[in-house]
Amino acid sequence: MAVRPIVRLGHPALRTPAEPLTAEQLATPGVQALIDDLFDTMIEAGGVGLAAPQVDEPVQLFVYLAVDARGEQQAEPQRRVLVNPMLEPLGGELIYDWEGCLSIPDLRGLVPRHPEVRVHALDRHGERLTFRAEGYEARIVQHEFDHLNGVVFLDRMRDLHSLAFSAEWEAYMVAADDEAAVG
Numbered sequence: 001m002a003v004r005p006i007v008r009l010g011h012p013a014l015r016t017p018a019e020p021l022t023a024e025q026l027a028t029p030g031v032q033a034l035i036d037d038l039f040d041t042m043i044e045a046g047g048v049g050l051a052a053p054q055v056d057e058p059v060q061l062f063v064y065l066a067v068d069a070r071g072e073q074q075a076e077p078q079r080r081v082l083v084n085p086m087l088e089p090l091g092g093e094l095i096y097d098w099e100g101c102l103s104i105p106d107l108r109g110l111v112p113r114h115p116e117v118r119v120h121a122l123d124r125h126g127e128r129l130t131f132r133a134e135g136y137e138a139r140i141v142q143h144e145f146d147h148l149n150g151v152v153f154l155d156r157m158r159d160l161h162s163l164a165f166s167a168e169w170e171a172y173m174v175a176a177d178d179e180a181a182v183g
């Protein structure tokens, strides 16, 4: 396992749609090592999610920590791996909340997201997963899913008035106990 370099905005990997993985590709030691490296890299960087294109691997795969940053933080966040994911919005008005991105360091902004999505994907062993994600988890999943399609959170902002550097964001724009979903 290893920490890999995270590419930043301007690198073409962030703007290139990723390819789906076949069952054979997913089972290879190279892709299994990529999954472990994504976790190592994400944790080292202090994020809650990381998609393969962010380490210059153009495949439809991302990892995240299923944590609730709105109070009920689990003692042991669950590590989730989603391969070839599809998202199905489950209705409800878009909700604005703070996001940041490991590939766009030090910026925060308010991003509208679906409050609840149904996720269809494979796990790291190629088993089918279907589940509902809501709230903070739904936000992380939508942020990472966008990375598989060459989309970053700045593209999703309705306007840029809330865009701020982290230090100014903490000083002037957000409650002390609030967190941004950084992935």
Ligand SMILES: [Zn+2]
Pocket: 100, 101, 102, 103, 143, 147, 182, 183
């Ligand atoms: Zn990101």
